[in-house]
Amino acid sequence: MMGIKRCALLLVMIGLIPLSVRATPGRDRSDERAVTDASGRRMDEAGITVTQRQIETDALSLHEIQQQGLLVFSVQFNAADGYGDGPEDSSDLLKMGGRTTLQGNGTFLRVHGLDGQSCLECHSILSNASTPPVFGIGGVGGSASNALVSGGGMDATAPQADFVGRFINPPFLFGAGRVQLLGNEMTADLQALKRVARANPGRPVKLRTKGVDFGVLRFENGAYDYSEIEGIDRDLVVRPFGRKGEFPTIRSFDLAALQFHFGMQPSEVVGANIDEDRDGVAPEIAPGPISALEVFIATLPPPEQTGTDREDVKDGRDHFANFGCADCHRPSLRTNGSILGLRFPEVEQDPSKNVFYEVPVGDRREDNDSDSDKATARNVPLFADLKRHDMGPALAENFHADFDRFFTTARLWGVADTAPYMHDGRALTLDAAIRMHAGEAQEASRRYTKANREKQTELILFLKSLRTPVQAVNAHTDNLLR
Ligand code: HEC
Ligand code: HEC
Numbered sequence: 299m300m301g302i303k304r305c306a307l308l309l310v311m312i313g314l315i316p317l318s319v320r321a322t323p324g325r326d327r328s329d330e331r332a333v334t335d336a337s338g339r340r341m342d343e344a345g346i347t348v349t350q351r352q353i354e355t356d357a358l359s360l361h362e363i364q365q366q367g368l369l370v371f372s373v374q375f376n377a378a379d380g381y382g383d384g385p386e387d388s389s390d391l392l393k394m395g396g397r398t399t400l401q402g403n404g405t406f407l408r409v410h411g412l413d414g415q416s417c418l419e420c421h422s423i424l425s426n427a428s429t430p431p432v433f434g435i436g437g438v439g440g441s442a443s444n445a446l447v448s449g450g451g452m453d454a455t456a457p458q459a460d461f462v463g464r465f466i467n468p469p470f471l472f473g474a475g476r477v478q479l480l481g482n483e484m485t486a487d488l489q490a491l492k493r494v495a496r497a498n499p500g501r502p503v504k505l506r507t508k509g510v511d512f513g514v515l516r517f518e519n520g521a522y523d524y525s526e527i528e529g530i531d532r533d534l535v536v537r538p539f540g541r542k543g544e545f546p547t548i549r550s551f552d553l554a555a556l557q558f559h560f561g562m563q564p565s566e567v568v569g570a571n572i573d574e575d576r577d578g579v580a581p582e583i584a585p586g587p588i589s590a591l592e593v594f595i596a597t598l599p600p601p602e603q604t605g606t607d608r609e610d611v612k613d614g615r616d617h618f619a620n621f622g623c624a625d626c627h628r629p630s631l632r633t634n635g636s637i638l639g640l641r642f643p644e645v646e647q648d649p650s651k652n653v654f655y656e657v658p659v660g661d662r663r664e665d666n667d668s669d670s671d672k673a674t675a676r677n678v679p680l681f682a683d684l685k686r687h688d689m690g691p692a693l694a695e696n697f698h699a700d701f702d703r704f705f706t707t708a709r710l711w712g713v714a715d716t717a718p719y720m721h722d723g724r725a726l727t728l729d730a731a732i733r734m735h736a737g738e739a740q741e742a743s744r745r746y747t748k749a750n751r752e753k754q755t756e757l758i759l760f761l762k763s764l765r766t767p768v769q770a771v772n773a774h775t776d777n778l779l780r
Contacts, residue, residue, distance in 0.1 A: 340376045341587070344369045349586040350642070353593075354654045360593070361778070363655075367594025368778050370587045372435065374415045375560045380582030382412065383561040383575045394557045395575030409449040410463075411558045419443065420468040420559075425715035425768055434771050436598045438716045439468030441723045445559070448697075462696050466541055467723035470712060472767055473600030474539075474548050475659035476678045477709070479638045480631050481536040481546055482649035484508055484684060488534040489647055491515065495522065502526075505534070508631045510683045529685035535646045538684045541721040543706035546646050549592045556583060564588055566643065585642060589655065592640055594778075596657050599770040601712035603679065605763040614760025617753050622742035626707040627681040636660030636674050681710035681764070690736025693720065703737060712766040728761050729754070 348366040352358045358366075375381040382404060387396025399407045406412050414420055420443035424434030449463035487507035495503040495517045505512035505527060513528035524532045531537070539545035545554065556562040563574055565581040566588070573580035605611050618624055637660075639653035660676055686704045694702040705721055713719075718726050725731035735743035746754060767774075 339378045340373055341370075341379050341583075344373045346370055346373065346587055346590075348590045350584065350589055350654075351586070353586065353589050360597075360657070363590050363593045364597055365778050366587065367590035367592070368435065368775070370591040371417045371421075371594055375562055376415070377577070378579070380562050380575075380577060380579035381415065381560050382577050384573075384577035395561065395563070397561070409446045411445075411447075412561055413445060414443075414559050417555065417559075420445070421471060423716075424470075424766055424771055426717045427715045427762075427765075432768060434768070435775050436471040436595065436771065437766065438470045441467060441718055443468050444723060447558075460696065462698075464695050464697075465722040467718060467721065469541070469708075470716060470766060471548075471595050472598050472712060472771065473678070473680070474598060475596030475638050475657060476600055476633065476676070477538045477680060477684075478547055478596060479633050479635070479659055480508070480678055480680075481538040481684055482638070483634050484510070484536040485534070485546065485647070485649055488512065488530075488536065492522075492534055505530075510628065510631070510685055512685065529683075529687060533647060536684050538706065541705055541708075542701065543684075543686045543704075546649075547592075547641075547644060548595045549588065549640065549642070549644060550646075552588060552591050552595070556588075589640065589642065593655065593657055596638055596640065596659065599767040599774055600678070601764065601766050602770070603711075603763050604765050608759075608763075610756050610759050611763045612760075613753075614756035614758070614763075617749065617757045618760055621745040621749070621757070623746075624681075625742070626683055626685070626687060626739065627710050628683045629681055630677040630679040631682075631684070633676045633678060636676050679711055681713075682707040687739065688737040689739060692736060693734060695721075710761065711764050713764050714762040715766040715768070728758050732757075 346366060346369050348358065348363065353363055373379075383395050383397050383399075385396065386398055386402070387393060390396065394411070397407065397411060399405055399412060418435060420439040421436055422433055422443075423431050423437040423440060425432040426438070426440070445464075445466050445468070446461075447464035447466065449461060449465070451462040452459050484507045488505055491503050491505055491507075492515060495501070495515045499517050502514045502516050505515055511528075512530045512534070514526040515534075516523040516526075522532075527534075535546050537543045537546045539548065539551045545551040553564050553567055556564055557567065561575055561577065563580075563582045564585070565571070565583065566585050568574040571580050618627070637656045637658055639650070640655045640657065641649065641652045642654050643652055645651040660674065684706065686706050688703045689705055690703060693705070696702065708720075713728070717728075718724070719728065719731035720734060725734055732743055732746050746757065749757075
C-alpha cells in the first residue's frame with residue numbers, strides 16, 4: 299500500500315539527486331537508454347558494470363567503487379534483473395524463492411519479503427529530528443518501512459493481535475565500516491581465547507575483548523563447555539549487524555537483504571548461472587556489485603556528537619554512566635587499526651582470511667587516503683558493546699523461542715535523529731524507549747524512572763547530542779554523484 303506519506307517521501311528523495319548525475323535513469327530525459335530499453339535490466343540502465351576482478355586488481359579507484367555501490371544501493375530492481383521469486387513453492391512457503399505473493403500477483407506480499415524494490419526505499423531518512431525530516435542515502439526508515447519477517451497468524455481485529463514473526467524497523471548504516479572492524483577484531487580475540495582454553499584443559503578462560511565480557515569458556519574431557527558463555531553464539535563470532543546480532547559483516551547482511559526484500563539471488567549464494575528461485579533469470583547479481591555495495595556502506599561517514607561543551611549535556615552523560623546505561627551502551631570501543639579488510643568468500647571465524655580489498659575507516663579526512671597510517675587505533679563512540687542481552691518479556695518477539703527476548707545493544711550514536719525507537723519502532727520518544735527496558739536492563743531503567751525530572755531531562759539532552767552525520771553524509775553523497 300502506498301500512502302500519501304510514502305509518495306511524498308519518494309518525491310523528496312528524487313529531489314535530492316541533481317539532474318546532471320550520470321546514470322540516474324529517468325531524470326536526464328536525454329538519456330535514451332531509459333526509454334528505449336523498456337524490458338531491460340535496471341542495473342544495466344543505471345550503469346552498474348563493476349566486476350569483482352576490477353576491485354581486486356585496483357582497476358577502479360575507491361571513489362569509482364563507492365559510486366558503483368551507491369548505484370546498487372539505490373537502483374530499483376526489476377523483473378529483468380531477477381526481482382521476485384517465480385512460481386509458488388507450496389512445499390516450503392518460507393523459503394527464499396517461491397514465496398507467496400498477494401493474490402498470486404507475483405510481485406509483493408510485504409510479509410516475509412518482496413517488500414520493496416531498492417535498499418534506499420527503507421534506508422532513506424537522515425534525520426527525523428526536524429519537520430519535515432531530512433532525507434539522505436543510508437539512513438533509517440520510518441515505521442511504514444518496517445520489515446515483517448516470517449509473519450503469520452495475525453487477526454488485526456482481535457483485542458491484542460498476536461503477530462507470530464518479527465516486525466523490525468530499519469536502522470541507519472552510517473559508520474558501519476567501523477562497527478565491522480570492531481567486530482572483526484573482537485572475533486579474532488575470542489578465537490585466540492578459545493585456543494587458550496583448548497591448550498589448558500579444565501581452566502576457565504574469561505572471554506573478554508575490548509573490555510566486553512562474553513562469559514567463561516572451558517575445555518574439559520575432550521569438549522568445550524559453553525554453558526557459561528553469554529551474549530554470543532557458541533562459534534564465538536561477534537555479529538554486530540541485525541537487531542538480533544545475526545550478521546558479522548555488511549556483506550553477509552547485504553546478501554540476505556537482496557534475497558529477502560527483492561528475491562535478488564547473489565550468484566555467490568545460489569551458484570553461478572543457477573536459477574534457484576525459478577523466476578527465469580540467472581545469474582541475477584554477481585560478486586562485483588555486492589563488493590561495491592559493501593564498500594559504499596563501509597565508507598559511509600559515522601555519526602557525530604554535538605554540544606559536548608554544554609553543562610547539561612555533560613551532566614546527562616554522567617547520569618548515563620551512573621544509572622548503568624553505559625554497562626551495555628559502552629561509550630566507545632577502541633579499534634587496533636583503521637583499515638577494514640573486506641573478505642570474499644568470508645570465513646566467519648577468521649576475519650583475516652580471503653581479504654580482497656582494504657578500505658580506510660579512520661577519520662573523515664582520511665577517508666579518501668588509503669595510505670594513511672594503518673596501525674593507528676581509533677575510538678569508535680558507538681555507545682554499544684556488540685553483545686546480546688535479555689530485555690525481558692514485554693519487548694520479546696513472538697517466535698515462542700529462547701531468542702525472543704534477546705537483542706544486541708542498540709548503538710546510540712545518532713540516536714537524536716532516528717525516532718521511532720526499539721527494534722520494531724514501538725517507542726515514539728527517547729523517554730518511552732528507556733522506560734521499556736527490562737530484563738537485564740531493569741535496574742538501569744528503574745534508576746532513570748526514579749530520578750528527578752531535572753536528571754531525566756539532562757539524560758535526554760545528552761542523548762539528543764548524539765547526531766547522525768547530516769552535513770557530512772549529504773556532502774559525501776553529492777561528492778559520489780559527481
Ligand atoms: C523493506 C525495508 C528494507 C529494505 C528494502 C532494505 N532494508 Fe536493510 N534493513 C531493514 C530492516 C528492518 C533492518 C533491521 C534488520 C534486523 O534487525 O534484522 C535492516 C538492516 C540492515 C543492515 C544492518 C544494519 C545494522 O546496523 O544492523 C544493513 C547492512 C542493511 N539493512 C542493508 C540493506 C541493503 C544493502 C539493502 C538493499 C539490498 C537493504 N538493506 C534493503 C529494512 C530494509
Ligand atoms: C542490559 C543492557 C542495557 C542497558 C543496561 C541499557 N540498555 Fe538501552 N538498549 C539495550 C538494548 C538491547 C536495546 C535494543 C532494544 C530493542 O531493539 O528493542 C536498547 C535500546 C535503547 C534505546 C533505543 C535505541 C534505538 O535506536 O532504538 C535507547 C534510547 C536506550 N537503549 C537508552 C538507554 C539508557 C538511557 C539506558 C540507561 C537508563 C539504557 N539504555 C540501558 C540494552 C541496554
